[in-house]
Amino acid sequence: MSTFPLTSSQTVGPFFSPALLREDARRNVLIQPETAGERMRIEGRVLDGDGVPVPDALVEIWQANAHGRYHHPADAGPAALDLSFLGSGRSGTAEDGSYWFETVKPGPVAFDGERLQAPHICVTVFARGLLNHLVTRLYFEDEPANALDPVLQCVPEDRRATLLARRESGDEMVVYRFDIVLQGAGETAFFNV
Amino acid sequence: MNQITIGDIVRGDREVFPPYLYEAYQSTRRRAPALPLIDVPLTLSELTGPGPAISAITPADADLTRNAGTGGEAIGQRIIVTGRVLDDRGNPVPNTLLEIWQANAAGRYLHKRDQWPGPLDPNFLGMGRCLTNAEGVYRFLTIRPGAYPWLNHPNAWRPAHIHFSVFGPSMLSRLVTQMYFPDDPLHALDPIMNAVPTQAARQRLIAAYDHTMTEPEWALGYRWDIVVRGSDATPFESPASGEAKS
Numbered sequence: 550m551s552t553f554p555l556t557s558s559q560t561v562g563p564f565f566s567p568a569l570l571r572e573d574a575r576r577n578v579l580i581q582p583e584t585a586g587e588r589m590r591i592e593g594r595v596l597d598g599d600g601v602p603v604p605d606a607l608v609e610i611w612q613a614n615a616h617g618r619y620h621h622p623a624d625a626g627p628a629a630l631d632l633s634f635l636g637s638g639r640s641g642t643a644e645d646g647s648y649w650f651e652t653v654k655p656g657p658v659a660f661d662g663e664r665l666q667a668p669h670i671c672v673t674v675f676a677r678g679l680l681n682h683l684v685t686r687l688y689f690e691d692e693p694a695n696a697l698d699p700v701l702q703c704v705p706e707d708r709r710a711t712l713l714a715r716r717e718s719g720d721e722m723v724v725y726r727f728d729i730v731l732q733g734a735g736e737t738a739f740f741n742v
Numbered sequence: 743m744n745q746i747t748i749g750d751i752v753r754g755d756r757e758v759f760p761p762y763l764y765e766a767y768q769s770t771r772r773r774a775p776a777l778p779l780i781d782v783p784l785t786l787s788e789l790t791g792p793g794p795a796i797s798a799i800t801p802a803d804a805d806l807t808r809n810a811g812t813g814g815e816a817i818g819q820r821i822i823v824t825g826r827v828l829d830d831r832g833n834p835v836p837n838t839l840l841e842i843w844q845a846n847a848a849g850r851y852l853h854k855r856d857q858w859p860g861p862l863d864p865n866f867l868g869m870g871r872c873l874t875n876a877e878g879v880y881r882f883l884t885i886r887p888g889a890y891p892w893l894n895h896p897n898a899w900r901p902a903h904i905h906f907s908v909f910g911p912s913m914l915s916r917l918v919t920q921m922y923f924p925d926d927p928l929h930a931l932d933p934i935m936n937a938v939p940t941q942a943a944r945q946r947l948i949a950a951y952d953h954t955m956t957e958p959e960w961a962l963g964y965r966w967d968i969v970v971r972g973s974d975a976t977p978f979e980s981p982a983s984g985e986a987k988s
Contacts, residue, residue: 553832553969555758556946557938559920560769562905564851568843568869569907573800598772605855611792611913621790623912623973635799637792658786671787675918678769680760680937681753682918686787703782731773741753741779742788742913 558682561675563605570607570641577640579612579652581633586615586653588722591687591714594646595674598732602646606676608729610638610650610687612669617656628656651722654689660699667694667701674729684742687727688712708738749774754971760937767933768894784914789973791916793909797839797873804872806844806884808865816866818847818885820961823921823949826878827908829972834878835915841871841907842882849888849902858891883961889928901928901935912973921966922948 561569568574580588591610595603613619613636618628620635636655640648657665670687688695690713695701701709714725730737749763751774762774803809807816827835845851845868850860852868866885874880887902903920910916922929929935929944938944946969955963 553828553830554942554946555755555830555971556917556919556968557758557943558753558760558917559905559934559938559947560767561907561918562920563855564845564853565843565905565907567852567867568841568871568905571869574841574871598774598776601772603773609792609916611787611790613787619786619790620795622794623790624786635792635795637796660783660785666785666787669787671913673913673916676773678767678771678773680762680764680767680770680934682916683775684753684913700782700785704780708777732776736775736777738777739753739775739779740782742782742784 558680560677560680561607563677565607565675566641569639575640576638577650579634579636579638579650584633584653585631589652589654590719590722590724591650591652591670591727592724593648593727593729595642595648595676595729596646596731600733602642602644603676603731604642604644604646606642606646606648606674608640608642608648609673609675610652611671612636612652613655613658615653615656617658619658624658657694664697664699665694667692667698669698669700672729683731684740685729685737686712686740687714687725689714689716689725691716704738711735711737751775751779753779757940758943760939764933764937767937788913791909791911791913793838793911793915796909797837800839800871800873802872803870804882806866806868806870806882809870810865810867812865814865816846816885817863820883821886822881822883822955822957822961822963823904823966824879824881824955824963825966825968827874827880827910827968827970828878829910829915830969831972833972834874835910835970836874836876836878838874838911839871839909840874840880841869842904843869844884844887844904845890847885847888849890851890860888860890886923894933899928899931901926901932906968908968908970910970914973915970917968917970919968920947923964924948924951
């Protein structure tokens with residue numbers, strides 16, 4: 550099928566922040582005042598195989614809007630677009646390995662002609678020492694639809710908890726905590742995507 | 743590089759993509775996942791992606807020789823880096839955002855974590871971005887980066903390179919990689935480049951000098967094409983729903 554061989558991946562290295570986190574390239578806040586949906590803050594840390602915070606990681610997220618529609622030409626609906634919400638986020642990590650986003654809870658999107666997927670956020674991680682990026686998903690621990698989600702069902706049962714963000718009460722909005730463990734105890738389930 | 747332990751966890755094509763664990767590159771040792779990656783069906787979530795929306799709102803900034811805003815020009819060999827972004831069927835990837843970053847001509851990054859005693863250039867930020875045009879063509883004007891030392895192993899030097907970040911149309915096409923320059927003796931000594939598993943795939947990371955792109959009395963031309971995964975895969979459908987539709 551692939552007549553044109555793919556370009557390989559290389560690490561993002563330690564020096565990406567001036568380019569990829571410049572003021573109009575980082576996107577911690579995905580919402581605008583008029584954005585529809587339940588506001589939430591996503592917070593977490595990126596940790597290495599020794600449990601040490603990774604201070605030079607880049608976390609990108611991609612999600613549907615509150616109605617369950619991606620801001621993308623391949624999603625033809627029927628859920629409504631929200632022109633104030635692109636669904637794309639990008640955060641660096643601080644010295645303590647922490648990253649954050651302010652967003653809305655995504656609505657459910659189609660899996661196939663019959664089934665929906667549970668609300669989820671696609672998460673991509675880049676860092677020095679990662680020769681390829683890592684791909685995973687954030688699900689919400691208090692979401693009943695998780696039990697039937699066809700992608701989550703592919704994850705071995707004893708690893709599913711690594712994809713469930715934990716609900717906490719926050720000052721201004723609910724916080725979902727989602728640590729990303731690159732290696733070792735509690736290693737996040739990453740996808741071959 | 744003495745002993746090289748190479749992990750067996752790879753995302754995607756093993757002929758193309760490096761393993762996560764490649765011990766000669768020391769930073770992989772505590773950051774590479776140890777458990778197998780999980781095969782999952784491709785859904786609308788993966789067959790969409792932030793590329794189109796982000797590309798539509800991001801202004802270009804493709805002249806790295808002058809974008810420091812000082813009015814001065816960066817020191818170094820002025821070069822044009824151009825090429826096409828294609829998918830794996832050879833279709834151009836139009837209107838997509840490329841972000842690049844690089845060391846200056848002396849091999850120094852403008853970054854607080856880069857503290858080796860190479861000189862900084864006040865007229866060079868080392869970052870730029872542009873969109874591909876309707877034919878998938880991108881073009882940057884910059885200066886040739888220098889090699890620089892790092893602490894991976896004794897007397898370790900990275901070959902000259904430019905970092906590229908590419909979105910493309912979907913989550914599948916997202917790529918961060920590095921472009922190298924031809925005929926660099928440091929290639930064979932670099933564990934990051936050599937983590938790419940095959941000679942053919944390593945060769946595809948090296949730009950070609952292209953005299954037809956060189957502009958007289960101005961800048962040397964380099965050509966480098968980027969091939970990303972296409973998004974023409976179809977979303978998962980259960981056999982039952984497929985029959986129902988047909």
